Amino acid sequence: MPRLILDDPDQTLEMLRDSVATLAERVDGAEVFRSRRARDAELDRDLWSEMATAGWLGLLLPESMGGSELGAGELTVLAEAFGRALITEPFAALAVLPGRILANIGGAAAGEIATGIADGSRIVPFLWQDTRGARAPMTLSAEGTLSGQVDLVTAAYAATDYLVLCKQDGELALVHLPARSERFSLSSRPGLDAAMIGQVTAKGVSVDAGSILARGATLDAALSDAIEMTRLALAAELAGVGAKALEETVAYTKERVQFGKPIASFQVIQHRLVDMWGDAEFACAAVTNAVEMMRDATPEEAGQSVLAAKARAGDSAVTITRRAIHLHGAMGFTDECNIGLYNKRAITLNAALGQAEELRLEFLARETAA
Amino acid sequence: MTQERDWNALSDDEFRVIFREWVDANCPEHLRFMRKQRPTFDEVAEWYHALNDKGWLSPVWPVEYGGMGLDAGKHIVYVEEWARLGCPRIPDHGIGLTGPLLIEHGTEAQKAEFLPKILTGEHVWCQGYSEPGAGSDLASLRTQAVRDGDDFIINGQKIWTTLAHCANWILLLVRTTNSDKRQHGITVILVELSSPGVLVRPIKNLREEEDFCEVFFENVRVPAKNVVGDVDAGWALAKTVLGHERIFLGAPSRPEYALTRLEILAKDRGAFEDAAFRSRFAKLRLDLYDLGSAFERFAKVLREGGTLGADVSVLKIFCSELYQRITEEMLTVAGEEARFYDDLMVGDRGIDAMNLYLDSRAPAIFGGSNEIQRTILAKAVLGLPSG
Ligand SMILES: Cc1cc2nc3c(=O)[nH]c(=O)nc-3n(C[C@H](O)[C@H](O)[C@H](O)COP(=O)(O)OP(=O)(O)OC[C@H]3O[C@@H](n4cnc5c(N)ncnc54)[C@H](O)[C@@H]3O)c2cc1C
Numbered sequence: 001m002p003r004l005i006l007d008d009p010d011q012t013l014e015m016l017r018d019s020v021a022t023l024a025e026r027v028d029g030a031e032v033f034r035s036r037r038a039r040d041a042e043l044d045r046d047l048w049s050e051m052a053t054a055g056w057l058g059l060l061l062p063e064s065m066g067g068s069e070l071g072a073g074e075l076t077v078l079a080e081a082f083g084r085a086l087i088t089e090p091f092a093a094l095a096v097l098p099g100r101i102l103a104n105i106g107g108a109a110a111g112e113i114a115t116g117i118a119d120g121s122r123i124v125p126f127l128w129q130d131t132r133g134a135r136a137p138m139t140l141s142a143e144g145t146l147s148g149q150v151d152l153v154t155a156a157y158a159a160t161d162y163l164v165l166c167k168q169d170g171e172l173a174l175v176h177l178p179a180r181s182e183r184f185s186l187s188s189r190p191g192l193d194a195a196m197i198g199q200v201t202a203k204g205v206s207v208d209a210g211s212i213l214a215r216g217a218t219l220d221a222a223l224s225d226a227i228e229m230t231r232l233a234l235a236a237e238l239a240g241v242g243a244k245a246l247e248e249t250v251a252y253t254k255e256r257v258q259f260g261k262p263i264a265s266f267q268v269i270q271h272r273l274v275d276m277w278g279d280a281e282f283a284c285a286a287v288t289n290a291v292e293m294m295r296d297a298t299p300e301e302a303g304q305s306v307l308a309a310k311a312r313a314g315d316s317a318v319t320i321t322r323r324a325i326h327l328h329g330a331m332g333f334t335d336e337c338n339i340g341l342y343n344k345r346a347i348t349l350n351a352a353l354g355q356a357e358e359l360r361l362e363f364l365a366r367e368t369a370a
Numbered sequence: 371m372t373q374e375r376d377w378n379a380l381s382d383d384e385f386r387v388i389f390r391e392w393v394d395a396n397c398p399e400h401l402r403f404m405r406k407q408r409p410t411f412d413e414v415a416e417w418y419h420a421l422n423d424k425g426w427l428s429p430v431w432p433v434e435y436g437g438m439g440l441d442a443g444k445h446i447v448y449v450e451e452w453a454r455l456g457c458p459r460i461p462d463h464g465i466g467l468t469g470p471l472l473i474e475h476g477t478e479a480q481k482a483e484f485l486p487k488i489l490t491g492e493h494v495w496c497q498g499y500s501e502p503g504a505g506s507d508l509a510s511l512r513t514q515a516v517r518d519g520d521d522f523i524i525n526g527q528k529i530w531t532t533l534a535h536c537a538n539w540i541l542l543l544v545r546t547t548n549s550d551k552r553q554h555g556i557t558v559i560l561v562e563l564s565s566p567g568v569l570v571r572p573i574k575n576l577r578e579e580e581d582f583c584e585v586f587f588e589n590v591r592v593p594a595k596n597v598v599g600d601v602d603a604g605w606a607l608a609k610t611v612l613g614h615e616r617i618f619l620g621a622p623s624r625p626e627y628a629l630t631r632l633e634i635l636a637k638d639r640g641a642f643e644d645a646a647f648r649s650r651f652a653k654l655r656l657d658l659y660d661l662g663s664a665f666e667r668f669a670k671v672l673r674e675g676g677t678l679g680a681d682v683s684v685l686k687i688f689c690s691e692l693y694q695r696i697t698e699e700m701l702t703v704a705g706e707e708a709r710f711y712d713d714l715m716v717g718d719r720g721i722d723a724m725n726l727y728l729d730s731r732a733p734a735i736f737g738g739s740n741e742i743q744r745t746i747l748a749k750a751v752l753g754l755p756s757g
Contacts, residue, residue, distance in 0.1 A: 129706070131707065132639070132705055132706060132707060133705055133706025133707070152706060152709070189710060189711075189712055190710070190711040190712060191709050191710060191711060192708070192709055192710065192711045192724060193709070197709060197710065257503070258505060258506045258507035258510070259506070259507045259510075260507075260510075263506075266741075267757070268741055268744075269741070322698075322731075325576075325731050326731070326734060326735065326739075329505050329506070329735055329739065330500070330505065330529075330530045330582075330735055330736070332731070332735070333575050333576055333731055333732050333735060334573050334574060334575055334576070335573075335574040335575060335576060335578055336573065336574065340576045347701060347708055347709075348708075348709045350708070351701075351704070351705065351706050351707070351708035351709045352706065352709065353706075354706075355702060355705060355706075355708070357646075357702065358705070
């Protein structure tokens with residue numbers, strides 16, 4: 001069945017897969033999903049701590065920042081395994097994205113925050129988007145007060161720290177602030193994948209000069225790279241979600257008997273399943289390609305491969321899981337059946353950091369410009 | 371019973387105007403365009419009773435039983451205006467299923483006992499056909515009824531019974547004889563849900579609403595007089611009751627509503643500035659337009675007094691799949707906002723994109739899944755050989 005196929009000379013990747021599988025034996029991702037939803041929670045603290053203890057949250061970070069200094073191969077294998085096990089904690093948004101930004105910026109202040117992300121003591125969402133996902137830097141006045149509003153914030157309430165994208169004098173800046181300032185007002189709405197999505201408003205929060213971690217071109221480069229790496233993680237997780245939903249559906253349709261036969265024996269269902277399998281294969285191939293391009297090719301080529309992978313894996317996971325619901329019949333239309341949760345997770349991950357069409361157009365634009 | 375007037379003597383257009391005016395004036399505003407596809411009886415009781423007081427609750431039952439006695443053409447008008455004005459779906463298994471079945475096949479005693487109580491809402495019905503092992507293959511149903519004196523004793527389980535937890539009667543298909551020909555030996559029987567031994571357990575759907583249920587039967591004693599038609603001959607009854615109403619499985623109202631939501635969202639989000647979106651929207655718009663034409667083609671048959679063939683299933687397939695394609699496009703237009711479970715805001719108005727997307731999964735499954743419909747069309751219309 002479709003999965004990432006990467007060189008694994010010292011078995012690190014296999015070990016990572018095994019460790020997620022071991023966790024998944026104890027922790028039922030679908031149950032965590034439902035209980036998190038029932039509590040209107042942003043993440044599951046216990047599971048998050050376990051992920052920190054396992055060393056997953058700091059996977060990419062340099063050792064000096066408490067990380068394991070592993071690369072894109074390990075990242076994708078881990079994210080794929082989360083996708084398969086329906087471990088839906090905000091790994092991409094709270095580990096990969098802020099961790100990578102901080103690692104790219106470097107320095108003592110960034111290092112201290114990143115270390116906290118890796119060991120699970122700090123929850124540090126990046127505040128940078130409006131409701132529709134566009135960049136929405138807050139305004140930092142010359143006197144050092146911060147104002148503005150952002151949305152799509154992961155763990156707005158549970159956060160210990162915020163990384164805030166802002167503009168000062170027309171220049172981008174990244175500010176680090178404790179999340180507990182009274183100057184922030186918060187609200188949240190339920191997300192489709194059972195995590196609350198926050199909105200954060202700042203009205204004149206004072207920022208001292210020491211809290212500005214990076215500016216201008218340095219920051220821009222740090223962000224672009226971090227977004228690329230996060231998209232890769234999302235793509236891998238989507239590939240895992242799609243592949244697992246396919247497997248579940250193959251298993252279900254082989255078991256489910258109607259008209260005296262397993263429904264998987266009907267040719268129309270076989271063809272549908274084969275198409276789903278093809279989608280899953282292509283998603284895994286696209287993610288594998290991106291990992292290899294990151295290792296072997298130019299940054300431009302690697303960038304293209306990530307856009308392609310996220311677009312392919314997003315489309316594929318959404319389509320597979322949607323068809324999977326249908327092939328489960330009325331069972332698929334229930335909340336009790338996990339297949340619907342895979343569809344909800346796929347839609348959510350597909351929506352994050354650009355849906356397929358947007359990414360494809362970006363691919364084309366970059367290719368034309370090159 | 372007397373009737374306000376002979377509706378069938380009017381032209382369809384005259385009837386449309388009269389019907390629309392009254393419904394628009396009397397269907398409560400807060401029940402229009404409800405988010406929920408299947409509101410419970412209590413949620414829409416005032417509308418149910420208002421319709422009954424007016425004598426308009428039951429469009430096709432003959433006048434003598436308290437219906438409007440509409441011909442198929444007027445019935446289509448009724449359904450179209452209902453949808454256009456956004457009236458809520460009422461728990462309609464009594465009106466649409468049990469009622470017609472009894473009118474056609476019931477005894478005089480059954481008609482006298484049950485029909486008036488459907489109209490008053492005293493009896494709220496649900497449909498107990500599907501079982502865990504009998505979905506698409508309904509004839510494999512196993513819930514068993516064994517004769518015991520004047521009663522039958524029922525054991526078994528039904529599932530996916532829409533609104534069973536809000537109903538007090540269930541129209542049940544049970545097995546009374548095990549026979550090699552599985553369609554033989556099935557019986558229709560009317561069961562009160564408060565009977566000892568009945569247990570109803572609601573199931574949450576993808577939208578986390580409890581709108582269908584499991585219904586368990588353990589030694590449930592039901593008087594034999596509740597059998598409809600002949601024992602062992604229920605299959606044909608269950609299959610014929612839909613009649614011309616099969617056309618409504620393909621009525622464009624769901625995709626039509628979804629397309630208006632897509633349009634509002636897309637306008638607000640600037641999607642129409644994008645040529646690729648415009649082109650996709652145009653395709654959906656014309657698919658809807660053409661669904662209207664195809665619907666008309668079948669409606670015309672009915673208006674002219676004809677009967678529908680198996681080919682009408684093409685509407686159900688096209689309609690349910692169009693509904694899905696529209697809601698999927700909504701999630702594309704939503705961009706990063708497709709992560710929200712709740713409505714998307716356009717000004718202070720909510721667009722229930724996710725609600726519609728999730729809802730659109732169901733019509734391709736129920737009422738005979740689209741694969742089953744295609745198989746019927748292949749055999750009955752194209753005359754293709756069996757595998
Ligand atoms: C919202 C909702 C409300 C419902 N309400 C009621 C109700 O009130 N009362 C009631 O009795 N039932 C109700 N049903 C049940 C409905 O009738 C069944 O879901 C339907 O008959 C399909 O059966 P199943 O769910 O067991 O799917 P299955 O029959 O198990 O089918 C699973 C998948 O296999 C496909 N398949 C099955 N057989 C074939 C074949 N021969 N060839 C190709 N593909 C095939 C199907 O299309 C489907 O995709 C409801 C269902 C839903 C979703």
